[in-house]
Amino acid sequence: MQIISFRMPKSNSLLIKEALSLSPLPSYPSGLNLLMANHLMLLFLALFTLSVSAEVFVNLDCGSSDIYTDENSLIWYGDDSYIQNGESKTVQASSSIPHVLSTLRVFSTRKKNCYSFDAGTGGKVLVRASFYYGNYDKKSSPPTFDLQFDGNYWATVVTSSDQVVYYEAIYDIKGQSLSVCLAQTKPNQLPFISTLEVRSLDSGMYGHADPNSALLLTRRVAFGTNDTVRSPDDTYDRIWVPAVVGNGLMKVESDNLIMVVNVADYPPEAVLLSAITSTSSTASVVLGTNLPTQKVPIYMNMYFAEMSQLDSTETRSFEIYIDGKSISDPIIPPYGSVLEMYITNVTASSNTSVSLVATSDSTLPPLINAMEVFSVNDALTDGTNSKDVEALASLQSNFPILQEWSGDPCLPSPFTWDWVACSTDQTPRITALYLGGFGLSGLLPDFSSMDSIQTIDMHNNSLNGEIPDFLGTFSNLKELNLADNDLSGSIPSSLSKNNKLKLVVSGNPSLCVSGKSCKTTTDTGTSTTPSGSSKKSSKLPVILGTIIPSFAIFWVIVGILATLHHKRKTAAIAAMSAGQMGGPGKPSGPPQATPTGFNVQMAGKIGEAIINEFRVDMTQQTGSDIPNSTDQQTYQGDNQIT
Incomplete structure (x- = not known):
């Protein structure tokens, strides 16, 4: 036995309570009543099994x-x-x-x-x-x-x-x-x-413990058994370890094979059919707790059941002592059922002495069947803000690579997920997403519930589609990096006009700001965007739109000039015919070819100019497309987007 010391808490916070127990089953006057009782018991057990197996x-x-x-x-x-x-x-x-x-x-x-x-x-x-x-x-x-x-x-x-x-x-x-x-x-x-x-x-189990804290097991012992008890004997598969019986103690077994167990924490019957007791009626039973060396809040359960029917001359009565001081009323174990006692709201350590001491009028020594000892941890956290958890779940659902991270994203600190940053609030908020180069592809899902976000870095991925409008609703957003993706369409004005936001969208060749002049420039840097013939093909509609109208205008002008030339030539022939026939005051000699010659030369010059203009236009349209470049979308407006 180990004699150890214990220091009581400053406040009167030690509580000992008696849990609900039932008296032995009553006797039934007829076989019919006994049969009915058995059916009711089987029904109760079936319902109980359903409730705990769910x-x-x-x-x-x-x-x-x-x-x-x-x-x-x-x-x-x-x-x-x-x-x-x-x-x-x-x-x-x-x-x-x-x-x-x-x-x-x-x-x-x-x-x-x-x-x-x-x-x-x-x-x-x-x-x-x-x-x-x-x-x-x-x-x-x-x-x-x-x-x-x-x-x-x-x-x-x-x-x-x-x-x-x-x-x-x-x-x-x-x-x-x-x-x-x-x-x-x-x-x-x-x-x-x-x-x-x-x-x-079951929701009522260990109900005297603080629901905002966890019970951390330090010892669960079946004092009288020889083997470990767990499922199927324990419906909840708790592990009850047999005790090492020291000097001055002995094991005793029940002579009653039917044990009624209806206390709050449902100890298995297998641990209640045996117990340990002292070999001397005047000796106490000292209980080991396996608590740590430093003081911690504790929660204890003790289970007591009498092993034999006592006669009128026998009495078993004892109290629970902590460090030599009684903290309970006299305990009399029931026969055929179980009594559960619990201790809570007290601090203890490995130096704590817990013992069972017989009362002065007891003829039998103390007895105990089983015990559970827990340390009580600090108040449980509520976890990361539920809105942020929902938003992260949306990202993980859309991008399977992110599913490699699970558990609470922020807690306990400093064990946050590798790609998030969190606030230090009691209920943390996600403040940053660092997903650059994660190989993300596809559309961005809606994670607008993450409304405390300050930084979003998703550069160097394969995100496509338009930049979603919800990104402009983050009132705390200071930096948004979407560079080097495959985004297209317009940049929402809620982002482009936000002077407090550092917005980076370079390396998205199909991206443009709606309603503004978008200038496409080239860079010698590397890029994963299309180039060469594929980029020329993308300009084909623009080139054709220039060529076709130019040709149409050219041939219209040529047609007009040809018509004028024909009319003038006809008139000249008629005049020349009139001169040959004679007539006063009418010109004579060859026809005047100068006006007609002037119009033809002008038509030729206009056609040549149009063709030269077309050649220049073709050069301007295709010159910036031919070689290789990283398209940089630059918008000069209320702020600059790079």
Whole structure:
């Protein structure tokens, strides 16, 4: 036994309460009544099973792709469908480990890597993560790293060369999903995980704990059993570890094979059919808690059930002591049912002494069947703002490469996603997206609910379509970089006229500002935009639009001049005929060819000018298209867009 010390809190904050228990089943006067009672009991058990089997019950064999059923009738699944990162590894062979621990998933990239689960309508869950190093990397160097859930720090995982370590948390989910993350905290110490389990609990379980905090298991013990108890004996698959019985203690078993369990936290019957007690009626029973060395808030459950029917001369009565001071009324364990006691709202440590001490009128020593000890973490975060989470989900849905990131995007700090920046508010907001060069392609989805955004960098991708109008609705936006994409159409005026915005759209050859003069310039820089013949083809409609009208005008002028020439020639012939026939005052000699000759020469000069103009126009239209360039869209207006 270990005698340890405990310092009481300054305030009177220690609470001990008796949980609801039932008396033994009553006797029935007839076989019919007994049959009815049995039917009612079966109906109750069926309804109870339905209520607890709904929601979430997940067993992941990390690093495996198999589906199989283990010796506890639990169905295990590989974890491929729950996470996209990490690498599967096999531990060094050992005949002493169960199959589920033979593989693991190790993470060599990212600040944190997360498993995510749909939790339906939320509620209370039990989450358990197990780690078996097994010298998988042949370095004989078990790592240390952080474990997180839903954006909250959970524990620092200290793995062992040859031992399995596991961590368990019970808490109320604040949303409709939950996440478990592993975060690297030391160089060259890569996080890994062997198994991950999630179980929904009844909403009333552990109901005396603060719903805004999580219960982090330090010990769950079945004092009288010889073997570990879990599913199927425990409907919720809690793991009850057998106790090591020290000197002065002994195990006792129940002589009653029917145990009525209807207390709030539903301990399995298997842990209530045996107990430990002292070999001396005057000796106390000291309980180990496995708490850390520093003081932490704690929550404890204790379960008591009498193992035999006591006669009139026997009495078992005791109290719970902490550091030599009684903190409970006398406890008398019931026979055939269970009494649950809980301790909450107190701080304790590994130096805390918790013991059961017999009362002065008791003829029998204290007795206990099972116990759960939890440390209570800080208040749970609400996570990143839900509007921002929705916006990120929209981006991830549209761009599959972004689905490699999961869990809370901002929490816990500093383990944010690699491509976001966050505010330091209690409920963080997304303030920046850094998605340059991520290989994104297609249209930009609507992420307008991310209304605290200040910086959006999406340069050097393959985004196409028009720049969406919603980008101009971000009142806090200071920088928008969409350079080197395949965007087209007009730049929304809400962006082009925003003097407070640094807007970069270079490298989008089809992009233009609606209603303004768009000047296409060339640059010697590199670009992924079309060039050469493909760009000439894009100018073909403009060239044809110049050629066809020029030819039409030319031939109209030629036709007019030809008609005039014909008329003048006819008139000259008529005049010459009149002179030959004679007549006073009429001219004579050859016809006057000068006027007609002048018109023909003018027509030729006009045609030549038109052709020369056409040649110049063709040169101007095609000259800037011929060789190679990065088209830069430059708009000179209220501000300059580069």
